[in-house]
Amino acid sequence: MRLPAFLLALAFFASVLVASAQAPLRLPAGTHRVPFEWLSSSTPAGPEPHAALLLPVVLPGCPERLYLQFDLGAPHTILYTDAVAGLRARHPRSLPAPDSAGRLRAFAFRLGTMAVEAPSIGLKDYDTSGAGPRIIGTAGSDLVAGRIVAIDYPGRALVFGDSLPAPLRAGDMTPLVWAAGRVLLPAVVQGRETMLFFDTGSSAFPLLTDSMQAAALSTRGAAMVSYPVRSWGRTLTANQAASADSITIGHRRLPLRTVTWMGGVPSAQVEGMRRMGIGGMTGNALFSGSVLVLDLKAKQFAVLPAGAPDRPATGSGHNRKR
Structure with a gap:
């Protein structure tokens, strides 16, 4: 991993x-x-x-x-x-x-x-x-x-x-940030608006955040389990605990189940991200029961429930851009 x-x-x-x-x-x-x-x-x-x-x-x-x-x-x-x-x-x-x-x-x-x-x-x-x-x-x-x-x-x-799945309209979508090849999704965590990097490479982690936020989201009395994680030749320490909390993203409230913070990352960099309104990172695990639609033409997204149509339309749909 x-x-x-x-x-x-x-x-x-x-x-x-x-x-x-x-x-x-x-x-x-x-x-x-x-x-x-x-x-x-x-x-x-x-x-x-x-x-x-x-x-x-x-x-x-x-x-x-x-x-x-x-x-x-x-x-x-x-x-x-x-x-x-x-x-x-x-x-x-x-x-x-x-x-x-x-x-x-x-x-x-x-x-x-x-x-x-x-x-x-x-x-x-x-x-x-x-x-x-x-x-x-x-x-x-x-x-x-x-x-x-x-x-x-x-x-x-x-x-x-070529265009959005048929049931979706542009008004159903939520704006995202697409910068330097990175996707940032707006979210609400413990009542506070923030932005989360969406990283499919950090697949297993519903929420990677700082140690204070992780502690606040952890289930009371839950043990924090620490283990090494390799990252392109560097070893970090994942500190993970169970969480009964959830976050809101794309107008849907999604359960976390676990929350994680990473040891080995300079605190100044973490604090810099916090000041910029970046609350952490989310991976595939958060959306495991959902369909995530990313429109990186119009810089918007939607989170749909399991079973929702996922197939983007072809032809001359309203969102087609050529």
């Missing part, structure tokens, strides 16, 4: 993050449903069924079952250097050779049945050894930039389309 975006978010608001240049991914028009799978894990706090959200990736001429982790905390989609080298050794035609800058050019692949073209994609060193699903990279926020996507958590699918 990785938490790269928590550190990236802190760095961004500390004016340290510098966005790297990378051509956007190219997706086809129309409606496309991409199934996903959950990676589960075992932690000292108990079993975690939502440790990571994995998208099946299909490479040309490669019969292996491969995945990208869906991580909106990463601004760009990347592949892991060792994974690429191994795949090229086993299936030479599945991937182009890296150029002198260590990038893959004109790289085409599929997510489920949806064709994706990456004019240029970067490589990053990351340890891919060990058992479990073969994860060869990270699908970053460039996958959804400027697009409409419904994350159907109960149906385990990402649904890409």
